[in-house]
Amino acid sequence: MATTRREWRNLFVDADDDGGQGRGTRGGVDDRGGHRGRDSGDVIDRRGRTTRGGSGRAADRWSASPGAFARASPPSRSPRRPESPDSSQAKSKPFVVGHRVKVALVASSWALLTAWCLVRLREAFAPDDRGPRTRADDLPPVLRRHETKEQLEHARRGYDLPPVHMRAGTKKRPETKTRGYDLPLMPKRKETKLEREHQLESERRDYDLRHEAQHHLNDRTIRLSPHISRPWLYRRSNVLSVDAKDEMALPTKKLVLTDFGWNHLNATKGLSFSRSMRSREILRAFADREDFDPTFQWSEMAMEEVEEGLEEYGKIGFDPSLDYVVMLDVETCFESNYPLSVGDFGRNADTQGGRHVGSKYESTCYGISGCHHYINAVLTSPLFKKARSASLVYFECGGAGFHAAYRKSNPDPNLFIFSLSSSYDVQHMTKSDFGLPPPALNPVTLSHDQRLAVDECDESDRPYTFTFVGSGASGIRRDLFNLHNGRDVLLMKTAELVARKNLGELDETYETLMARSVFSGAPRGDCLFSYRFAEVLSSGAIPVIHADGWVLPYHEDVVDWSKCVVMIPEAIADKTLDVLKRIGAKRRCEMRRYCRDVYQRYVVNPEAVWAGVLDSVDAARRKYARGSDDVSSREG
Numbered sequence: 087m088a089t090t091r092r093e094w095r096n097l098f099v100d101a102d103d104d105g106g107q108g109r110g111t112r113g114g115v116d117d118r119g120g121h122r123g124r125d126s127g128d129v130i131d132r133r134g135r136t137t138r139g140g141s142g143r144a145a146d147r148w149s150a151s152p153g154a155f156a157r158a159s160p161p162s163r164s165p166r167r168p169e170s171p172d173s174s175q176a177k178s179k180p181f182v183v184g185h186r187v188k189v190a191l192v193a194s195s196w197a198l199l200t201a202w203c204l205v206r207l208r209e210a211f212a213p214d215d216r217g218p219r220t221r222a223d224d225l226p227p228v229l230r231r232h233e234t235k236e237q238l239e240h241a242r243r244g245y246d247l248p249p250v251h252m253r254a255g256t257k258k259r260p261e262t263k264t265r266g267y268d269l270p271l272m273p274k275r276k277e278t279k280l281e282r283e284h285q286l287e288s289e290r291r292d293y294d295l296r297h298e299a300q301h302h303l304n305d306r307t308i309r310l311s312p313h314i315s316r317p318w319l320y321r322r323s324n325v326l327s328v329d330a331k332d333e334m335a336l337p338t339k340k341l342v343l344t345d346f347g348w349n350h351l352n353a354t355k356g357l358s359f360s361r362s363m364r365s366r367e368i369l370r371a372f373a374d375r376e377d378f379d380p381t382f383q384w385s386e387m388a389m390e391e392v393e394e395g396l397e398e399y400g401k402i403g404f405d406p407s408l409d410y411v412v413m414l415d416v417e418t419c420f421e422s423n424y425p426l427s428v429g430d431f432g433r434n435a436d437t438q439g440g441r442h443v444g445s446k447y448e449s450t451c452y453g454i455s456g457c458h459h460y461i462n463a464v465l466t467s468p469l470f471k472k473a474r475s476a477s478l479v480y481f482e483c484g485g486a487g488f489h490a491a492y493r494k495s496n497p498d499p500n501l502f503i504f505s506l507s508s509s510y511d512v513q514h515m516t517k518s519d520f521g522l523p524p525p526a527l528n529p530v531t532l533s534h535d536q537r538l539a540v541d542e543c544d545e546s547d548r549p550y551t552f553t554f555v556g557s558g559a560s561g562i563r564r565d566l567f568n569l570h571n572g573r574d575v576l577l578m579k580t581a582e583l584v585a586r587k588n589l590g591e592l593d594e595t596y597e598t599l600m601a602r603s604v605f606s607g608a609p610r611g612d613c614l615f616s617y618r619f620a621e622v623l624s625s626g627a628i629p630v631i632h633a634d635g636w637v638l639p640y641h642e643d644v645v646d647w648s649k650c651v652v653m654i655p656e657a658i659a660d661k662t663l664d665v666l667k668r669i670g671a672k673r674r675c676e677m678r679r680y681c682r683d684v685y686q687r688y689v690v691n692p693e694a695v696w697a698g699v700l701d702s703v704d705a706a707r708r709k710y711a712r713g714s715d716d717v718s719s720r721e722g
Contacts (some may be wrong), residue, residue: 171510302380303373304349305356305415308366311374318379339409339700341378342469343369345385346460347416360444361436364421364525368481370693371415387469393528409475411700412464418457419448419483423617424525453501454480454488458496465498477502481522485613493519502703507614508637517710520702522639523689526620530597533711539645540626540682543675545604552630552666553599554607555583556618562609562632565659575663577607601623604674605652605666609633623685628677630666632656640700641710645688650681675689 157425250643277285302310302319310316317336343349347371350356361369387404422431431446451457461478470476482505483487504522532540539547542595551574558564558579570577576599578586584598586592600606600622608618610633629651647653652669654662669677688698 102226154706175349175455181417192546213348237563239439243332246426271617273456293343303343304345304351304353306353306369307357308348308373309437310380314374315376316378316380317376330622337377339377339411340382340405340412341372341375341411342382342384343372343378343413344415344460344464345383346414346463349384349415351383357439357441359416359440360446360449361417362419362421362424362431363434364424364483365481366438367692368695369413369415371696374693375696384467387467405471406472406473408476410469410473411703412469412476414460414464414480415458416451416457416460417446417449418451418454419481420449420452421483421525422446424527427527428618450626453484454482454492458492459494460503465500466574470500475707476500477707479504479703482506482508483522485615487614495583502699502706504639504699504702505637509513509635510637518707519637520641521639521691522697523639523698524615524617524620526624526689527595528621529690530621530625532601532624532626536601536626537682540678543671543678545671545674548602548604548627550576550603552605552607552663553577553603554609555580555596555599556609557611559611560609561613562656562659566607566609566632566662569663597625600607600627603627605630607632610636610656620685620689623681626678626682628652628674628681630654630662632659632662637643640688641705644698644701646685650677650684 107342156638189547309490317334318340320334321336335558345351347359348356348361350359355405373380382404419430422429422434424434426434428434432443435443437443446452449456449612451460454461457480461480464470464478470478478501480501482503483505484505487505487508499518501519502518504520505525506522508521536547552569553576554563554566555576555578556563558567566577567579569575576592576594580596583592583594583596587594594602604623604627606618606622606625606627607630608616608622609631610616614633614636616633619629631651631653632655634656638651652665654665657667658667686694688694688701
């Protein structure tokens with residue numbers, strides 16, 4: 087800050103109590119910034135230089151210099167003399183003293199603020215040995231000054247507030263039903279140093295395992311969930327000790343993934359294999375199961391030079407005493423209508439990570455016959471030769487199902503085919519071929535009251551007996567449209583529903599119409615299956631299916647569809663209402679409950695689909711082990 091002329095004057099007066107440097111009787115500070123002699127009229131400037139004559143040219147030049155005061159310095163000191171009461175020093179001293187007091191106050195304020203900040207930072211980053219903070223700890227000291235040492239200690243032990251018997255002036259009495267609990271609250275035992283170290287070590291190990299579990303697939307576009315317990319990963323991890331690995335309970339089943347395509351050891355080559363969004367969801371659900379082993383490398387197991395012996399098998403994560411389930415890491419589903427119902431595989435393809443998007447006809451694995459070299463490589467691998475039980479799961483999402491001739495030339499019972507549109511008219515192995523539920527394109531989310539009505543067999547909120555909205559893609563659907571009566575039976579095309587809603591004739595949408603129906607149709611369209619099958623199950627209604635020969639999802643011992651759906655032959659579609667009227671209220675209640683349970687357990691999401699697939703594989707192997715039918719076919 088630049089020093090003003092008045093401040094310089096005050097400093098000079100304070101430095102020289104005599105009021106001037108000369109010996110004259112007349113002194114003081116002239117208006118040019120210097121001291122004037124008392125007798126001679128000399129002017130002493132700020133640098134201590136004396137100029138003869140207060141009105142001389144030198145003095146005028148010095149006073150006229152623009153930078154004189156900026157370059158000046160206080161004059162040399164002289165012996166103090168008794169000051170006169172009327173001198174100019176008496177007028178300037180109060181200002182100088184006030185300025186010094188202000189500087190001292192500002193400096194002390196900054197020092198106090200700095201000390202306060204350092205104390206707060208130390209409290210924030212210092213370790214808290216008292217355990218979890220409580221409500222009493224968060225109170226300011228002013229509000230806690232009346233608490234005793236015993237009350238504060240009790241608050242630190244984990245209680246939100248001290249009990250009644252610890253307040254001042256009351257007697258101690260047994261503590262019962264504190265904070266509304268039936269059991270008395272026991273004081274929290276203070277952790278020892280060793281227990282605290284064990285806790286920190288456990289937390290550090292869990293963090294390392296979760297961090298390690300996020301980066302174990304070769305396909306980096308699939309991020310493994312860190313919230314899933316992975317015993318096979320923990321078993322082969324270097325984080326756990328040998329004793330901890332020996333004490334860990336391991337499942338009897340291991341899920342493994344091949345590394346032919348998406349999971350290829352070369353991540354760049356893996357991105358060259360196209361994949362649908364449906365296959366991506368199925369793969370993620372497979373990898374997020376607890377019995378999935380992310381450390382298993384298929385290429386290591388498939389090597390012929392692997393020596394027999396538990397020691398060599400343990401190095402590659404192979405245990406012959408386990409049940410293995412293998413999934414192919416190549417596109418076999420080719421879902422073209424999910425999540426967008428557009429019939430285009432490219433618009434429903436997975437593009438994350440820059441994955442290649444091509445036509446399904448470009449893939450060498452389009453159709454189960456074209457994928458035979460991958461299937462054969464798995465079925466003839468050492469794992470299938472040496473393991474106690476090994477199963478290959480193949481998903482087929484084509485509208486026409488897999489080719490009938492394939493099963494005749496490849497009747498291996500270790501190959502389990504799950505097909506969306508499989509038919510009994512083709513060669514279908516009862517032991518290992520099952521249906522697959524389609525994904526719900528427009529699932530219905532029921533409210534709490536609607537779910538409660540399903541459990542309590544309440545049909546008061548479902549005024550419609552039978553409904554269906556869709557396109558007239560097949561003759562069976564056009565036959566159903568003739569049953570429409572406009573009251574409790576609503577069977578119409580999607581465009582008609584939209585038009586009636588816009589005109590105000592019908593205040594329903596596609597989802598609300600199913601949620602307010604007792605029966606809802608899922609007839610076949612261009613293919614045997616219909617996406618409305620899963621949508622009807624989500625709405626709490628009973629599916630009515632017109633699709634001759636369609637293989638329903640999963641093994642018959644897993645889901646008994648006769649307790650849930652109504653199968654009506656296409657030849658008697660005009661008698662549908664008569665068939666539905668013969669189903670009583672008690673039967674309808676049981677069917678709705680069973681349908682809702684099946685949907686939540688085996689259909690609602692890809693994780694539920696995998697639960698149904700694995701349960702079907704286990705049921706088929708149990709049935710085969712009991713000596714039931716071997717390779718057979720279902721006709722008609």
